[in-house]
Amino acid sequence: MLQKLVLFSIIGLCLTGCMNQPAAKLEYKPVSLSEKETPAEEFFPKTMKVVGIGDSLTKGVGDGAELGGYVGRVTEMLxxxxxxxxxLVENYGVKGHKTSNLQKKLTNDKVIESIKEADMVVMTIGGNDIMNVVRQNIFSLDFEPFRAEQKLYEERLRNIIITIRSYNSDAQIVFVGLYNPFKYMLPNITEIDQIIDEWNSVSKQMITEDENGIFVSVADIFSTSEVDNKLLYKDEFHPNESGYTLIAERVYxxxxxAEVSLNE
Known part of the structure; x- marks a missing residue:
């Protein structure tokens, strides 16, 4: 009887050892609950702020479709x-404004604050400066008064760019060049084409000196009187909805x- 008890005890100890052996081999492995990296800010769609400054073209005068001229159309494309x-668009374009008027406009507190917060500043200016020379010299138009005014225009435009940069060093400055609306109004004054080219050349040089400046040439869009008649508003000076659409496409x-060039 004693021998049977001893035998059962030995068998029991063996079975207990076999059952406990796998449990002894189990190891504790800590689980890491680290957070995933937050996606880069560029991953999320952003709100863009555009500020328009300058003359009636930026205001959108002549746009029969009432889509905001070239600024409104570029906004839709963006x-x-x-x-x-x-x-978000804040448009401070004013009909009749010349470079001298824009200089004053840039001292307005609301305009200053808008430019400080802008991602992009779009502008048209200079057309009324030329128009002023035409009006003052309508019976004796030659190159001299335009070139005299061009020097003053250059000084004022440079000051405008410097002022914008003093408010915002990073925003894109998009300058839409001049076109010749006088082809239809004054077809016999062919010298205007050369004057427009010279003023555009001055503007382009100054804008492209800025590393974040873009000059948009649109003179070729309105290059013939036949085209002018189809792209100009009834006042024969401002673009109509078709003209603004073509300008907007060129701007966009x-x-x-420029974006592709920066990313290369």
Missing amino acids: EEQDHIKDV DSISK
């Missing part, structure tokens, strides 16, 4: 980009090319 959530194309 909003179609995946990385842009929406575009220039902006897109």
Whole structure:
């Protein structure tokens, strides 16, 4: 009987050892609950702020479709980009403004604050400066008064760019060049084409000296009197809705090319 008890005890100890052996081999492995990296800010669509300054073209005078001229159309194109959530626009374009008027406009507190917060500043200016020379010399137009005014225009435009940069060093400055609306109004004054080219050349040089400046040439869009008649408003000076659409496409194309260049 004693022998049977001893035998059962030995068997029991063996079985207990076999059952405990796998448990002894189990190891504790700590579980890491580290957070995933937050996606880069560029991953999220952003709100873009655009500020328009300058003359009646930036205001959109002549746009029969009432889409905001070239500024409104460019805004719609920008909003179609995946990385842009929406575009906020503050447009300070004023009909009749010359460079001297724009200089004063840039001292307005509301305009200053808008430019400080802007991602992009779009502008048209200079057309009324030329128009003023035409009005003052309508019966004796030659190159001299335009070139005298051009020097003053250059000084004022340089001051305008410097002022914008003093408020915002990073925003894109998009300058839409001049076109010749006088082809239809004053077809016999062919010298205006050369004057427009010279003023555009001066503007382009100053704008492109800025590393974040874009000059948009639109003179060729309105290059013949036949085209002018189809792209100008009834006042024969401002673009109509078709003219503004073509300007907007040129502006958007220039902006897109600049973005590609920066990313290369």
